[in-house]
Amino acid sequence: xxxxxxxxxxxxxxxxxxxxxxxxxxxxxxxxxxxxxxxxxxxxxxxxxxxxxxxxxxxxxxxxxxxxxxxxxxxxxxxxxxxxxxxxxxxxxxxxxxxxxxxxxxxxxxxxxxxxxxxxxxxxxxxxxxxxxxxxxxxxxxxxxxxxxxxxxxxxxxxxxxxxxxxxxxxxxxxxxxxxxxxxxxxxxxxxxxxxxxxxxxxxxxxxxxxxxxxxxxxxx
Amino acid sequence: xxxxxxxxxxxxxxxxxxxxxxxxxxxxxxxxxxxxxxxxxxxxxxxxxxxxxxxxxxxxxxxxxxxxxxxxxxxxxxxxxxxxxxxxxxxxxxxxxxxxxxxxxxxxxxxxxxxxxxxxxxxxxxxxxxxxxxxxxxxxxxxxxxxxxxxxxxxxxxxxxxxxxxxxxxxxxxxxxxxxxxxxxxxxxxxxxxxxxxxxxxxxxxxxxxxxxxxxxxxxxxxxxxxxxxxxxxxxxxxxxxxxxxxxxxxxxxxxxxxxxxxxxxxxxxx
Amino acid sequence: xxxxxxxxxxxxxxxxxxxxxxxxxxxxxxxxxxxxxxxxxxxxxxxxxxxxxxxxxxxxxxxxxxxxxxxxxxxxxxxxxxxxxxxxxxxxxxxxxxxxxxxxxxxxxxxxxxxxxxxxxxxxxxxxxxxxxxxxxxxxxxxxxxxxxxxxxxxxxxxxxxxxxxxxxxxxxxxxxxxxxxxxxxxxxxxxxxxxxxxxxxxxxxxxxxxxxxxxxxxxxxx
Numbered sequence: 001x002x003x004x005x006x007x008x009x010x011x012x013x014x015x016x017x018x019x020x021x022x023x024x025x026x027x028x029x030x031x032x033x034x035x036x037x038x039x040x041x042x043x044x045x046x047x048x049x050x051x052x053x054x055x056x057x058x059x060x061x062x063x064x065x066x067x068x069x070x071x072x073x074x075x076x077x078x079x080x081x082x083x084x085x086x087x088x089x090x091x092x093x094x095x096x097x098x099x100x101x102x103x104x105x106x107x108x109x110x111x112x113x114x115x116x117x118x119x120x121x122x123x124x125x126x127x128x129x130x131x132x133x134x135x136x137x138x139x140x141x142x143x144x145x146x147x148x149x150x151x152x153x154x155x156x157x158x159x160x161x162x163x164x165x166x167x168x169x170x171x172x173x174x175x176x177x178x179x180x181x182x183x184x185x186x187x188x189x190x191x192x193x194x195x196x197x198x199x200x201x202x203x204x205x206x207x208x209x210x211x212x213x214x215x216x217x218x219x220x221x
Numbered sequence: 222x223x224x225x226x227x228x229x230x231x232x233x234x235x236x237x238x239x240x241x242x243x244x245x246x247x248x249x250x251x252x253x254x255x256x257x258x259x260x261x262x263x264x265x266x267x268x269x270x271x272x273x274x275x276x277x278x279x280x281x282x283x284x285x286x287x288x289x290x291x292x293x294x295x296x297x298x299x300x301x302x303x304x305x306x307x308x309x310x311x312x313x314x315x316x317x318x319x320x321x322x323x324x325x326x327x328x329x330x331x332x333x334x335x336x337x338x339x340x341x342x343x344x345x346x347x348x349x350x351x352x353x354x355x356x357x358x359x360x361x362x363x364x365x366x367x368x369x370x371x372x373x374x375x376x377x378x379x380x381x382x383x384x385x386x387x388x389x390x391x392x393x394x395x396x397x398x399x400x401x402x403x404x405x406x407x408x409x410x411x412x413x414x415x416x417x418x419x420x421x422x423x424x425x426x427x428x429x430x431x432x433x434x435x436x437x438x439x440x441x442x443x444x445x446x447x448x449x450x451x452x453x454x455x456x457x458x459x460x461x462x463x464x465x466x467x468x469x470x471x472x473x474x475x476x477x478x479x480x481x482x483x484x485x486x487x488x489x490x491x492x
Numbered sequence: 493x494x495x496x497x498x499x500x501x502x503x504x505x506x507x508x509x510x511x512x513x514x515x516x517x518x519x520x521x522x523x524x525x526x527x528x529x530x531x532x533x534x535x536x537x538x539x540x541x542x543x544x545x546x547x548x549x550x551x552x553x554x555x556x557x558x559x560x561x562x563x564x565x566x567x568x569x570x571x572x573x574x575x576x577x578x579x580x581x582x583x584x585x586x587x588x589x590x591x592x593x594x595x596x597x598x599x600x601x602x603x604x605x606x607x608x609x610x611x612x613x614x615x616x617x618x619x620x621x622x623x624x625x626x627x628x629x630x631x632x633x634x635x636x637x638x639x640x641x642x643x644x645x646x647x648x649x650x651x652x653x654x655x656x657x658x659x660x661x662x663x664x665x666x667x668x669x670x671x672x673x674x675x676x677x678x679x680x681x682x683x684x685x686x687x688x689x690x691x692x693x694x695x696x697x698x699x700x701x702x703x704x705x706x707x708x709x710x711x712x713x714x715x
Contacts, residue, residue, distance in 0.1 A: 006639045017706040035532070059691075059695060060687075062693065063690060063691040063694045063695050063698075064652065064686075064687045064690040064691055065652040065653065065654075065655045065666075065690055066652075067656060067658075067666060068655060068666065068683065068687050068690060069687075070684050071666075071669075071679070071683050072683045072684070072687060073669075074681050075673065075679040076680050076684065077682060079551040079679075079680055153557070153673060157558075157559065157560040157561065158560070159560075160560035160562050160563055161560075161656070163562075163563060164562075164659065171560065171562065171563055174563070174566070175566070176568060178566070182574065183574070184566075184567070184571045184573070185567075185571045185574055185575075185612050187505035188563060188566050188570065188571065189567070189571075191563055192555075192559045192563055192564070192567060195558065195559045196555055196558050196559050196562065197556035197562060200554065200558050201557070266524075286614075286617065287617065288614055288618075314675065320596065321620060321622070324617070324618075324620055325620045327618075328618060329618040331611060331614065332620075333611050334611075335549060335609075335611035335612060335614060335615035336615075336631055337612065337615070337634075338634065338712075338713065338714055339634060339712040339713055339714060340631045340713070348621075348629070348630075349619035349620070349621070351620060351622060351624070352625050352629060353621055353622075379713075381713030382713075383713065383714065384713075392664050396613065397619070398618065398619075401620065478599055486585055
C-alpha cells in the first residue's frame with residue numbers, strides 16, 4: 001500500500017482524531033488559565049491559609065505525573081462519588097496539571113512588574129482589586145506570554161495521554177490504526193507530523209501574534 | 222579590490238617598526254570604521270589614541286588583537302605580516318594556525334577586565350602560561366606571584382574576581398596579560414569602567430610599566446591628562462582616520478587642525 | 493460511596509510498588525544519562541561553522557520538542573519490527589525518552605553557553621588559548637551554573653515522565669500499579685500510593701537540586 005493510499009484510507013480517522021485533540025486542547029487550556037490565575041494570585045496572598053492552599057495544590061500537581069493524575073481522576077474519583085465521563089476526565093486532568101505550572105508563571109509575571117508601578121497605583125488611591133486588574137495584570141500578562149507559549153505546547157503534547165483512558169483523540173486513532181494495519185512508521189509518523197503542524201504552525205504563530213498585539217497595546221513595540 | 226601584491230611579504234631594513242598598519246580598512250556593512258589607516262609604532266614606544274566615540278579608535282586595538290578581521294590592507298608585527306601570511310611568494314589571508322602563532326606576541330587589557338570569574342587572581346595569571354605556553358605549574362606560579370606583586374595585588378591573589386573592586390580587577394588583568402610575555406601591550410579604555418577614586422591605582426601601574434619596562438604599548442583612553450603624561454606620541458582619530466598626531470606637547474599644546482582643537486576644548490569643558 | 497481505604501491491602505502491595513520504584517529510578521537515571529550526553533552533542537553541533545548541520549539539528553530539536561513523548565515511545569517501539577529490527581521495551585523506552593530529553597537539555601546548554609559574556613571569549617583570544625581550552629577551561633565551567641536549574645528541572649521531569657514507559661510494558665511503577673488494579677479491581681490504594689511515592693521523591697529532589705546549585709556557584713567562586 002503506498003503512503004498515498006494509506007492517507008486516502010485512514011486520513012478521515014486522523015482528521016477526526018485531530019479534531020478531538022483540538023477540543024481537548026482548547027478546553028484544557030481554558031481550565032489551565034483559570035486555575036493558573038486563581039492559584040497564582042492565591043500564592044501571592046499574605047493570608048497563610050490561602051497561600052498554603054495554593055502551595056499544596058501546585059506542589060501536588062507538579063510533583064506527580066500527569067498520567068498518575070489522569071488515572072486517579074478517572075479510576076479513583078468515582079469512589080468518592082464523582083464520576084467524570086472519559087472526555088471530561090481527560091481535559092480536566094490535563095488542565096489541572098498544566099494550571100499548576102501556569103500558576104508559577106502568573107506569580108513570576110506579577111512579581112516581574114516593577115515596584116514603582118504598585119506604588120504609583122497606590123498613590124492614585126486605587127483599590128487593591130483595581131490595581132491588580134488595571135495596572136499590574138496587563139503588564140504581567142505581556143511578560144508572561146513567551147513562557148505561556150512554551151506551556152501551551154507542553155499542554156498540547158500532554159493531551160496525547162488521554163488516549164490511555166480511551167478518549168478517541170489523534171493518539172488513540174493512531175494506536176487503533178496501527179493495531180489493525182501494523183504499518184507503524186506510516187501511522188505514528190503521520191500522527192507525529194500532525195502534532196508538529198499543530199504546535200509549530202498553529203499554536204506557536206498564534207502566541208507570537210498575541211505577544212505582538214499585547215506589546216503594541218502597551219506601546220512597547 | 223585590494224591587490225595584495227602591493228604589500229611586502231615582510232618588512233626589512235634598519236628601522237622596522239614593532240607594529241605597522243598599512244592602508245588598513247575596516248567596514249561594518251556600509252559603515253567604514255577605518256579608512257586606509259597607516260600607523261607605525263616603534264619598539265618600546267607608547268602611543269595613545271584619542272578621539273570622539275565612534276571614531277574607530279577601539280577598532281584599531283581589536284584588529285591588532287585579531288578580534289576583528291580587516292577588509293583591506295595588511296598589519297605587520299615585528300616585521301612579519303599578522304593578518305596575512307606568505308604562501309608561494311604571495312600574501313594570502315592568514316589561517317587560524319598562523320593567527321594563533323602571531324598573536325602570541327600581543328597582550329590586551331579590556332575596558333571590562335574580562336577576568337575569568339571561576340578562577341582566583343593567581344589562577345587567572347597562571348592560566349595562559351600553563352595552558353598556552355606549556356609552562357610548568359611551579360614556574361608559572363612564581364612568575365604570576367611576581368607580576369601580582371608588581372601591580373600591588375599580592376595580598377589578594379587567592380580571591381575570586383567577584384570579591385575585588387574594579388581597580389583591583391583591572392590590575393590583575395594587567396598582570397594576566399603580562400604573564401604571556403607579549404612584545405606589544407594593548408590597553409583598551411582600561412579606566413573607563415572604574416570609579417574616579419580608583420583610576421589612579423591603574424594608571425600608576427601603567428606608568429611604572431612605561432618607565433621600567435621596554436614594552437611597546439598602544440592605548441585608547443579618555444584620560445587626557447594621563448595620555449599627556451606618559452605617551453611618546455598621541456594620535457587623534459576622527460571619522461576612521463588619523464586627523465593629527467604628534468608628541469603630547471605638540472598635540473595638546475599647539476593643535477593644528479580645527480577638529481583637534483574642537484575636541485580638546487570640548488573635553489576640557491567636560492572636566 | 494465506595495471510599496474505604498484498605499490498610500491490609502496497602503501493606504500487601506507496598507513492597508511490590510517499592511520494588512517497581514527501583515525500576516522507575518533506573519529508567520529515569522539511564523534516560524537522563526543519555527540525554528545529558530546527547531544534549532551536549534546537539535548543543536555543540538549548533539555552534540559549528542557548518543550552516544547546514546546547524547539548521548538540520550535545529551529542526552530535529554524543534555520536531556522532538558513539539559511532539560508528544562508518548563507517541564515517540566510508540567514510534568520507536570513499533571517501527572523497528574516493521575523493518576526487521578526488534579527492540580525490547582527497555583531499549584526502545586530509553587532511546588525514546590533519552591532522545592526526547594536531549595532536545596530539551598540541548599536548549600538548556602545553549603542558553604548557558606550564550607550566557608557567557610563575549611568578553612570572556614575575547615580574553616581567551618587575547619591569551620591565545622585554543623578553542624578546546626577556551627571551551628573546556630573557561631566557557632563550559634561558566635555555562636554550568638546558569639544551566640543547573642534547567643538541568644535539575646528536567647531530571648525531575650524525566651522521572652515524572654517514566655510512567656509513560658508502561659504503555660510498552662516497561663515494568664516501572666505505573667505498570668505495576670495497573671497490574672495490581674486490574675487483578676484486584678482496587679484502584680484507590682495503588683494509584684494513590686504511586687502518587688505519594690512520586691511526591692516523596694520529586695519534592696526533596698527539587699530541593700536538593702537547589703542546594704547543589706548554590707554549592708556549585710560557591711565552589712566556582714561565582715556570586
